[in-house]
Amino acid sequence: MTKVPAYAAASATSPLGPHTVERREPGPHDVHIDILYCGICHSDIHQVRDEWGGSMFPMVPGHEIVGRVKAVGAHVKKFKVGDMAGVGCMVDSCRECDPCSHDLEQFCQKGAAFTYNGTEMDRKTPTYGGYSTQVVVDERFVLKVPEGLDPAGAAPLLCAGITTYSPLRQWNCKKGDKVGVVGLGGLGHMAVKLAASMGAEVTMLSTSKAKEADARKLGAHAFALTSDESTFEKLAGRFDLIINTISAPHDYNKYLGMLRPMGAMVVVGAPPAPTPVHAMSLIFGNKRLAGSLIGGIAETQEMLDYCGKHDIVSEVEVIPAAKINEAYERMLKGDVRYRFVIDCASLKGA
Ligand code: NAP
Ligand code: ZN
Ligand code: ZN
Secondary structure, three states, rough: OOEEEEEEEOOOOOOEEEEEEEEEOOOOOOOEEEEEEEEEEEEEEEHHOOOOOOOOOOOOOOOOOOEEEEEEEOOOOOOOOOOOEEOEEEEEEOOOOHHHHOOHHHOOOOOOEEEOOEEOOOOOOOEOOOOOOEEEHHHHHHHEOOOOOHHHHHOOEEEEEHHHHHHHHHOOOOOOOEEEEEOOHHHHHHHHHOOOOOEEEEEEEEEEHHHHHHHHHHHEEEEEEOOOOOHHHHHOOOOOEEEOOOOOOOHHHHHHHHHHEEEEEEEOOOOOOOOOHHHHHHHHOOOEEOOOOOOOHHHHHHHHHHHHHHHOOOOOOOOEEHHHHHHHHHHHHOOOOOOEEEEEEHHHHO
């Protein structure tokens, strides 16, 4: 075991602060990674504050991890020392159930081992995430990060990137499609970049007028303010696909009204409380309301390779660990442009 510095929350009501976690000695199939950067996902806030229920403490959040390989086990084939590697939301799964054998490890029937706020597959050893300086993960769950990408900008691809890439692929986003992206935060800005790169005509649907110029720079062709009720009338029946990233409860019905017949809204934002959906919002127009959870390991690698080829990274504000609590407060106010990323070197000696 190696003791490594980390940042943790002791309870759902305490701020995060310096902490120490133990990482296992790398086994024959393990990759030992020196973490360079870890993104801050809104899911970190939901879980640290136990908004979804069942949170385990102390909690070291962080599932947007990029680093350099420090050591590899004897049987590791995909990685060598010095490679740029990534770890996303999962560190293991049963590897043999139906979803696992169809590259959908996130839906492992035994329950995937999530990167933090969970356990390894022994169901005993707690997992601790990327707000830390090192991590040890089986090579099957470690991703190759294209060397051409800036490592801080690449970190958010491991969650925000795959979470938006996967539904765009599932719904066959293509040139000329009219795609609405709801909420311009970490996920939203990746959705805009990725959908635009696939040739879609992207409209940013945001509550923040001040983000309009940025939305256009990110690739949006149009911007509409959702705090203005007339937006929902003006854009009624417009979109083939809406990617909804809002982190707080809101009225899905209003957004469904902006879909054309047969159009789909994919919910990726995970508000802690349910909201009612009227049957009529779906029936009139044969509309589809769907969800999507991250992506499997193979699709995550496909997304990273795609981002390497198209030179796509996240827009980041790099912060030292000491600013994590402040970053959470800013995210809750929608004041994020567009992903906070922790410089994990700042944890050394924290
Ligand atoms: P984020 O960076 O905080 O962005 C969320 C954005 O939603 C905000 O910037 C804001 O955009 C908008 N928003 C927030 N509160 C709102 C409200 N009350 N009404 C309308 N719009 C509001 O969060 P994120 O990291 O992108 O994560 C977004 C959500 O996705 C979270 O719930 C997270 O847990 C979830 N998530 C899901 C998956 C998955 O696999 N499905 C993966 C990762 C994250 P504007 O200022 O533009 O309005
Ligand atoms: Zn996430
Ligand atoms: Zn499985």
